[in-house]
Amino acid sequence: MRQAFIDTATALIEEDPRTALVLADISVSAFEEAALKHPDRILNVGIREQLMIGVAGGLALTGLRPIAHSYATFLVDRAYEQIKLDLAHQGVGAILVSVGASYDGSSAGYTHMSPMDVQLIDTLPGWTIHVPGHPGEVPPLLTAATTHDDPVYLRLSTQTNDIAYADASLLRPVRHGTKALVVAIGPMLAPVLEATRGLDVTVAYTHTPRPFDTTGLRALAASGNIALIEPYLTGTSAHVVSAALADRPHRLLSLGVTHRDLHVYGTPADHARHHGLDPAALRASLTTWLP
Amino acid sequence: MTVLDVGPLLRRLTGDEKHAPSAYSTLDVLWVLYDRVLRVDPHRLDDPDRDRFLLSKGHGPAAYYAVLAAKGFFPHDWLDDLAGADSPLGHHPDRLRVPGVEISSGSLGHGLGLGVGTALGLRAQGRLEPRVYVLLGDAELDEGSNHEAIAYAGATGLDTLTALVIDNRSASHGWPGGIASRFAVHGWTAVTVDGRDHDAVEAGLRQARDGAPHVVVAVVETKGS
Numbered sequence: 001m002r003q004a005f006i007d008t009a010t011a012l013i014e015e016d017p018r019t020a021l022v023l024a025d026i027s028v029s030a031f032e033e034a035a036l037k038h039p040d041r042i043l044n045v046g047i048r049e050q051l052m053i054g055v056a057g058g059l060a061l062t063g064l065r066p067i068a069h070s071y072a073t074f075l076v077d078r079a080y081e082q083i084k085l086d087l088a089h090q091g092v093g094a095i096l097v098s099v100g101a102s103y104d105g106s107s108a109g110y111t112h113m114s115p116m117d118v119q120l121i122d123t124l125p126g127w128t129i130h131v132p133g134h135p136g137e138v139p140p141l142l143t144a145a146t147t148h149d150d151p152v153y154l155r156l157s158t159q160t161n162d163i164a165y166a167d168a169s170l171l172r173p174v175r176h177g178t179k180a181l182v183v184a185i186g187p188m189l190a191p192v193l194e195a196t197r198g199l200d201v202t203v204a205y206t207h208t209p210r211p212f213d214t215t216g217l218r219a220l221a222a223s224g225n226i227a228l229i230e231p232y233l234t235g236t237s238a239h240v241v242s243a244a245l246a247d248r249p250h251r252l253l254s255l256g257v258t259h260r261d262l263h264v265y266g267t268p269a270d271h272a273r274h275h276g277l278d279p280a281a282l283r284a285s286l287t288t289w290l291p
Numbered sequence: 292m293t294v295l296d297v298g299p300l301l302r303r304l305t306g307d308e309k310h311a312p313s314a315y316s317t318l319d320v321l322w323v324l325y326d327r328v329l330r331v332d333p334h335r336l337d338d339p340d341r342d343r344f345l346l347s348k349g350h351g352p353a354a355y356y357a358v359l360a361a362k363g364f365f366p367h368d369w370l371d372d373l374a375g376a377d378s379p380l381g382h383h384p385d386r387l388r389v390p391g392v393e394i395s396s397g398s399l400g401h402g403l404g405l406g407v408g409t410a411l412g413l414r415a416q417g418r419l420e421p422r423v424y425v426l427l428g429d430a431e432l433d434e435g436s437n438h439e440a441i442a443y444a445g446a447t448g449l450d451t452l453t454a455l456v457i458d459n460r461s462a463s464h465g466w467p468g469g470i471a472s473r474f475a476v477h478g479w480t481a482v483t484v485d486g487r488d489h490d491a492v493e494a495g496l497r498q499a500r501d502g503a504p505h506v507v508v509a510v511v512e513t514k515g516s
Contacts, residue, residue, distance in 0.1 A: 017416075020412070020415060022408075040411070040414055040415035041415050043411060045439070045443050046442075046443060046446075048439035048442075048443060050400075050404060050435070050436040050439055051404045051407065051436065051439035051440050051443055053404070054401060054403070054404020054405050054407065054408055054436065054440065055404060055407055055408035055411060056408060057404070057405050057408055058404070058405040058406060058407060058408015058409035058410070058411065058412055059408045059409075059411060059412040059415070060408075060412075061393070061394075061405065061408070061409050061412065062339070062408075062409055062412030062413050062415075062416065062418075063339070063412070063416070064412050064415060064416070066408075081398065082401065082404070082436070085395070085398055085401055086401055086404065086405055089395055090386060090394060090395055090405070091386065091387050
């Protein structure tokens, strides 16, 4: 996904004089050649994430469409107040593109992880949040985000599904059943499909948890049993699902990265197991919960 | 019109008969900017080639509002309902509510980064005439975000940027060695002036040179004195 972002952003800078890229040392070498050609619109501020967002806000105030990019924990967690005040509060937007989703950086430790980024962005009004599940989903999402001025968060991961879905801004059913709706967001689709093999459930996929497709949710949730499987902090979208179904009796199971600092390294697969997000643990949680 | 004419407008905002206009640390500097320096026009608020003035130190914006009203950016009667339920004017300015206000500020340490981005955005679009002015307070410099912006702007020679630091010695731990040196060490041109002397403030602002961002430290009375 990171390479898809680099290729698409490079092309956008080349083709659209309104786009600008702000970096804070992360991924700078990947844009080195393009920066020689467009030094005014590919800017590396050094290891200064507060400034990266402030600069993005300033660029947007002059009419440009800034893309700011770093590890999620530095881009979002560290610069949260800049995101809150330097962008939408000023009446401008930006495209924030992160790498290092949740525990992608597991071997680097908790300092390089951000399972809470989506929940942090979700505290702010007006943001679109994309969590692609496949590199092929990245170029159209990034390109579409450059055609307007609203705030967009694009969260890239090294965890990927087997296929890209071009039309997954809304909930897209990929398996049909009767007992429950299982919503898989972004790269959770692959483990969810494995975990639900042979179960009588509908599996629906989206790469866009905000705005959440509540119309599609209501249409697909006839059983009243909804499992929400998210690749970031558990329950991040639970409030949206609950509000969308407030007029109906329903049962909601929320699974995602648990609220724990594990103080362990290892691989992303290890961390998926620690948080109960590997196919075996997901299947156990679902079968225990299913009516 | 002189800065003395701003006094009655300030009193409409604050209802304060006791304090003279000089009680407002930023008043003279703001007056010099809007009266002599900034190329801004209340009738052409969206002119892309206008100078940009960013009030980073959003606290106590009475002098800012009074100067904007005096210069015709909004009706004087707006001044009579500061922070009222329907008032566009609050205790920190909101750019979406007040004509001529370039940034919404209040939380300290945001204006200089936005100013760096604004200067870069103008440059990227070939707009080399407008200058970007950012007004900060000496205590505001405590916020580390300023130092990210100071170091980067200096290292890259962002010469359409001017910072103005109102120094009323309100930083809790002070700035031993002076404020100007914090900028100069990063390659800024820096000058320290009497923040009540209009000619000195203007001369300081006009000392900006090609190749480096510029800072004017405007010294006023110590806060609370």
